[in-house]
Amino acid sequence: xPLITLETIIPGIADSLAFCxxxxxxxxxxxxxLSIHQSVLGGTGLFLTMNSLSTNKDIELLRIPASTxxxxxxxxxxxxxxxxxxxxxxxxxxRESSVIKFFLKNLAPTSELAILQAYFQAFVMLNxxxxxxxxxxxxxxxxxxxxxxxxxxxxxxxxEVLAGVEVPTIDSDKPEVLQLAxxxxxxxxxxxxxxxVLYQSHMHASLIEALAKDETFNGIxxxxxxxxxxERFHQINAAVxxxxxxxxxxxxxxxxxxxxxxxxxxxxxxxNHSNGDKLNAYxxxxxxxxxxxxxxxxxxxSDGEVEVCITxxxxxxxxxxxxxxxxxxxxxxxPSVYELYFxxxxxxxxxxxxxxxxxxxxxxxxxxxxxxxxxxxxxxLQGDFFPVLFSGLKYNIDWCxxxxxxxxxxxxxxxxxxxxxxxxxxxxxxxxxTFISSGAELWETLTETERAECESKYSEFLKVYAELRxxxxxxxxxxxxxxxxxEHEQRILGTFREGVVFHKxxxxxxxxxxxxxxxxxxxxxxxxxxxxxxxxxxxxxETERQISHDYEVLCEMFGEL
Numbered sequence: 214x215p216l217i218t219l220e221t222i223i224p225g226i227a228d229s230l231a232f233c234x235x236x237x238x239x240x241x242x243x244x245x246x247l248s249i250h251q252s253v254l255g256g257t258g259l260f261l262t263m264n265s266l267s268t269n270k271d272i273e274l275l276r277i278p279a280s281t282x283x284x285x286x287x288x289x290x291x292x293x294x295x296x297x298x299x300x301x302x303x304x305x306x307x308r309e310s311s312v313i314k315f316f317l318k319n320l321a322p323t324s325e326l327a328i329l330q331a332y333f334q335a336f337v338m339l340n341x342x343x344x345x346x347x348x349x350x351x352x353x354x355x356x357x358x359x360x361x362x363x364x365x366x367x368x369x370x371x372x373e374v375l376a377g378v379e380v381p382t383i384d385s386d387k388p389e390v391l392q393l394a395x396x397x398x399x400x401x402x403x404x405x406x407x408x409x410v411l412y413q414s415h416m417h418a419s420l421i422e423a424l425a426k427d428e429t430f431n432g433i434x435x436x437x438x439x440x441x442x443x444e445r446f447h448q449i450n451a452a453v454x455x456x457x458x459x460x461x462x463x464x465x466x467x468x469x470x471x472x473x474x475x476x477x478x479x480x481x482x483x484x485n486h487s488n489g490d491k492l493n494a495y496x497x498x499x500x501x502x503x504x505x506x507x508x509x510x511x512x513x514x515s516d517g518e519v520e521v522c523i524t525x526x527x528x529x530x531x532x533x534x535x536x537x538x539x540x541x542x543x544x545x546x547x548p549s550v551y552e553l554y555f556x557x558x559x560x561x562x563x564x565x566x567x568x569x570x571x572x573x574x575x576x577x578x579x580x581x582x583x584x585x586x587x588x589x590x591x592x593x594l595q596g597d598f599f600p601v602l603f604s605g606l607k608y609n610i611d612w613c614x615x616x617x618x619x620x621x622x623x624x625x626x627x628x629x630x631x632x633x634x635x636x637x638x639x640x641x642x643x644x645x646x647t648f649i650s651s652g653a654e655l656w657e658t659l660t661e662t663e664r665a666e667c668e669s670k671y672s673e674f675l676k677v678y679a680e681l682r683x684x685x686x687x688x689x690x691x692x693x694x695x696x697x698x699x700e701h702e703q704r705i706l707g708t709f710r711e712g713v714v715f716h717k718x719x720x721x722x723x724x725x726x727x728x729x730x731x732x733x734x735x736x737x738x739x740x741x742x743x744x745x746x747x748x749x750x751x752x753x754x755e756t757e758r759q760i761s762h763d764y765e766v767l768c769e770m771f772g773e774l
Contacts (some may be wrong), residue, residue: 214262217249223257225377226370235370239281241480244274252520254485255540256378259521261509268511274494274521275481275507282460282505283368283477285325288332294364302359309339309365319423320416325475330453334441336372337449339365341440371479375452376445381539382455384410384447386694394695397685399554399579403698406536410447417446455538456482460505461498481507486538487522488529489545494521531585531701539694541701544587551705554580555599559681563674567608569627574641576633577601577652581675583705584716590708591716592675594668598652603670604663605644612640672713679706 216236217229226232236243244261252258261274280287296310316335322328343360346352360366383391383406391407398404421438458481459473481496484507493513497506509521526534529542529549542549557579560568572579575598582596594600613623616639627634634641642649649655659667683706689699 214246214248216243216247221250223249223374223377224379225373225375232370232374236480239367239479240278241281242276243480244272247274247521249480249483252485254487254491254520254522256485257483259480259484259507260518261521262518263514264516267514271511272509272514273506274509275505276499277478277481277505277507279503279505281479283329283332283371284460284474285328286474288329291364291368298359298363307342309360309363312339312342315424315427316420319420326454326457329457329475329477330450333372333375333453334446334449336365336368337376337445338441340369340372340376343369345440371477374479375449375456378448378452378456380448380451380455381694381697382451382536383407383694384413384451385444386410388414390689390693390695393688397556397688398698399556400532400552402530402532402536402552413447413450414443417441417443420446451539453477458482458496460496462503463500476505478505481505484521484523486525486540487543487545488524488527488547489543491520491522491545492524493519494523496523532698535698535701539697541697544585548584548586551583551585551701552580553583553702553705554578555678556682556685559678559685562681563677565602568602570613570624571602571606571608571642572599572652573627573630573632573634574639575601575606575649575652575655578632585705589714590705591714594671594715595656598656600664600667600671601652601655601659603667603674604655604659606649607643609641609643609648668715672715675709675713679709682706 215233217223217233219229221229223229223232246262246264248260248262249257250260259274261272292310292313295313299308299310313332313335316331316338317328320327320331320334322331343363343366346357346360383394386394388411391411395404395407398407421441424441456477457475458478460476460478461471461473464470464472478496484494494507494509497508498504499506507521507523513519525538527547529547531541531549531551534540534542534549555568557569560579568579577599578597579599580597581599582593584591584593610620610623614620617623617626639650640648644655656664683703686699686703689696691700
């Protein structure tokens with residue numbers, strides 16, 4: 214069975230045969246029953262035809278040599294090789310090494326991901342320049358021949374794959390849409406990503422201006438705007454971000470200590486994501502050769518064709534997954550988490566007494582931790598201790614004004630503090646005659662009756678808030694990429710209309726996690742917690758060995774939630 218048929222359409226690749234030859238020449242080996250074609254999960258996927266396959270060992274599907282992967286070290290090696298070639302010749306009309314260095318200097322990347330993005334922005338431009346030079350009637354033949362020998366050419370086909378990847382993230386949304394989203398969304402991951410995309414647009418404008426002035430491109434006769442438009446600049450950044458993997462590397466030979474490198478791994482990055490029933494494969498490292506391996510879980514073997522799925526992230530934070538990969542996680546056995554931030558204008562419109570000030574002094578974030586499972590949507594009652602707001606608290610404006618001078622000074626101080634007021638002994642919040650310094654500490658002192666009252670009021674608050682928030686989010690048109698996240702939040706809010714279900718397992722899980730050994734009786738007593746998190750009924754758990762395994766999963770999951 215061929216890995217890729219001539220009829221297979223891979224975005225960015227005009228010649229499937231040339232792509233197959235590139236794979237072969239790169240030293241990549243693959244299982245004979247592995248193929249690449251369109252996926253119902255989105256884009257292109259990897260598929261294994263499992264007829265007649267029978268083994269107890271996990272199956273090696275792909276072996277990608279370290280030399281065919283792209284991380285900081287390999288990209289730097291390409292730059293050195295290009296420089297070495299250029300130094301040995303005098304026929305270059307422009308130096309590819311200068312182009313790469315130009316991008317690294319002007320984009321000023323500060324993280325592994327940003328450095329990789331800068332390299333591939335340069336590789337994309339060099340690929341476009343090479344195409345233009347080859348068709349130019351004025352370029353000297355000697356120069357064209359030397360460009361064909363450049364080490365950058367071995368990256369060209371993979372660069373074209375990245376250039377053809379359409380990642381439905383917010384990178385392609387217009388600035389005015391993103392500015393509006395900044396006003397409406399409080400989720401920190403959303404804000405950080407929107408701010409970064411807007412900053413990238415600014416960097417692109419500065420980059421184009423610098424490119425137009427740089428002597429590297431003088432006399433080439435090519436329009437820089439045509440080679441690197443803003444849309445392609447954003448698209449390449451999104452493609453790199455969505456396809457990176459953290460590949461482990463031994464610190465010392467035969468050591469159990471590892472560090473991870475942010476790495477692009479051709480072919481393996483065609484594998485789609487799942488944390489549910491579709492999860493059937495994983496990537497690994499050959500500790501001798503350094504090759505990256507894709508392995509299929511032997512326990513998932515069955516007849517017929519199946520899509521090969523790996524996990525991009527075990528912790529399915531909905532906002533982060535969408536911002537990085539352009540999709541919202543499907544509900545599966547693993548719960549996903551969405552931080553529902555409460556809009557300040559809506560809170561004030563609900564006649565809540567100065568909620569922002571109260572929350573900042575109490576070190577409580579204005580949000581609800583929403584846990585989504587196949588069986589339903591839950592609100593973590595203690596995720597951010599927001600329910601304490603319904604325990605009869607008062608904002609002690611007299612103390613604040615006396616301490617800071619006037620109300621304007623108080624509000625300025627609170628705004629400068631960011632999310633919470635730092636560790637400061639204060640009397641800004643009272644409950645009856647008691648000064649309250651922390652929302653978490655207050656929750657611990659509440660009686661069961663008081664907690665139940667907070668829960669009831671919080672439930673009613675969420676129902677009213679949901680209606681107002683759904684209407685507020687309708688300002689976004691469905692054609693915008695951010696609308697995917699908007700629709701997801703509206704769906705969550707819609708479930709509140711039917712009634713709010715609270716997740717109360719935090720304390721039980723915390724106690725479970727602190728136990729040195731598995732307490733099977735304790736797990737059975739907390740059956741509701743177990744079933745919510747594992748997604749399995751207790752009757753299906755037949756042995757203590759299974760409970761022991763799930764116990765470890767619970768501990769890890771609780772730490773991530």
